[in-house]
Amino acid sequence: EDQVTQSPEALRLQEGESSSLNCSYTVSGLRGLFWYRQDPGKGPEFLFTLYSAGEEKEKERLKATLTKKESFLHITAPKPEDSATYLCAVQSASGGYNKLIFGAGTRLAVHP
C-alpha cells in the first residue's frame, strides 16, 4: 500500500537555527513528490515538485532533496514567518495515479 510518513510531527526552532524535515515514502513507482506549506485556516500552498532521485529544488530559505526512499526539506536560517505546517505528498505510478497521497505533516514553529 502506498504510504507517506513525515517526521518529526512538530519542530520548534529559534530564528536562524537551520534544520531538516523528513518525508519517507513507500509507493509502487514514484511519479512525483510534492512539498506544500499550509498556514492555519488556509489551503496547502505549493512549494516544490521532485521527480527523480538526486533531484534538488530551492526557493529562498528552503531546499528540497529526493532519494529513492525519502525526501528532505532543509530550512536554512529560518524566520518566524516560516512557521507553518509542511506537507509532503506523492503520486504513485499504479492505479489512481493522479491523486496525491499525503503525509500527516510537520508543524514548524520558529521563535524570534
Next chain:
Amino acid sequence: EAGVTQFPSHSVIEKGQTVTLRCDPISGHDNLYWYRRVMGKEIKFLLHFVKESKQDESGMPNNRFLAERTGGTYSTLKVQPAELEDSGVYFCASSLGVAIEQFFGPGTRLTVL
C-alpha cells in the same frame, strides 16, 4: 491570475441534512480534485475530474457523496444525508495537467451536529 475558490468557507448543518459545496478551479485547468481532512487525520483524496468526466472516484467514502462538474468548469460536492463523521475540511484543487503540481483552494469547513 485568480486561484482556486471554494464556497462556503464554513457550513454547520444538522445530521440528516443536505449540504452542497462548490469549487471554482483556476481558469483553463481541466483537472479538478476533491480532498478532505477529517479530525486528526491526513488529507485524503476523494475524486478527480478531467473536464466534466470522473477520472477516478476511488476515494469517495460512500453513496451519500455526489460530485458533479457540468460543463467542465466549476464543481459541486453534495453530501446527502450528512452524518457526524462527515465533519472536516473539504479541499478542492486544480491542475493544468497530470503528474504536475495541484493548486489548492482555501477549503470548506463542514461541521455536522
